[in-house]
Amino acid sequence: MRIDKYLWCVRYYKTRNIATEACKKGHMTVNGQTAKPSREVFPTDKITLRKDQITYTLTVLDIPANRVGPKLVDMYRKDETPADAFAHLELLRLSKEHYRAQGTGRPTKKDRRDLDEYGNSSDDDDDLD
Template sequence: MRIDKYLWCVRYYKTRNMVTEACKKNHVTVNGQLAKPSKEVFPTDKITFRKDQITQIITVLDIPDNRVSAKLVDMYRKNETPAEVYEHLELLKLSKEHYRKNGTGRPTKKDRRDIDEFGNSPNPTLPEGEGDES
């Protein structure tokens, strides 16, 4: 089976076109060699690919006839990606949400006033009156 079809069948990519693009950008290797979308994969092949800032490592256990349900994916591949990689991804997600939560939209008037007040608060290390610019 072709590598693009295999990665699509085991639900790592949503479309075969996405797999093809990943192959063209040299994000997919089979047994340590760069893979074109038409590269054939066989059981026991080790596939390494980069997706969503994670380098995934999987071993082909069997070849599916066509796209399989999410429950049956483990019959066709063995995920060998280290756990530290997933922990690193969680840290990246948390660092992006450091200032504001996703989906909160633009700051409200109250948020803006709080931000302005925080920025205009007097510096406690300076003596009284030296930090004011009035």
Template sequence: MRIDKYLWCIRYYKTRSLATEAIKKGHVSVNGQTAKASREVFPMDKIVLRKDQINYQIKVLDIPLNRLGAKLVDMYRKDETPEEAFAHLELLKLSKDHYRAHGTGRPTKKERRDIDDYTNDFDTDEDGTE
């Protein structure tokens, strides 16, 4: 089975054309080599794909005949992605929440109070004195 079709079948991409685009951009490698969309995938191949700033590591267990339901995907692949990758994504999400873009103007009164509370937490000692 072609790798773009395989990634679509096991639901890593919503459409086959999205899978093909990711492969053309070099986000997918098979057994350590950058893949083309027409590359055949066989059982026991190791696929590394970069999606949403996470490097997913997949081991092909079997080849599906067509697109699968979400509950059946684990029969055809083994996800070997380390947990640290998902923890890193959570840190990125948290940092984006507290980022203030340049040129957005002055902070509102509520934002100013939040900033003051945040900085005051670091100014006080453990017993509550400065």
């Protein structure tokens, strides 16, 4: 089975077209070699793919006849992705939320005025000396 079709069948990509584009961009390797979308995969092949800032490592256990349900995916692949890769992604997500809570949008005029007032208040203290 083609690698793009396999990754679509085991639900790593939503469409075959997205899987094909990822192959063309060089985001995946099979047994250490960069894979074209038409590369055939066989049981015991090691697939490494980069998606959403995580490098997934898979071992092909079997080839599905067609796209499988989410509960059946583990019958066709063994996920050997290290847990620290997912921890790193969680750390990135938390660091983005540190400054401003998600959904609050751009800084308001009041936020800007507060920042200006804070910056000017330290300058005023220096003038008193």
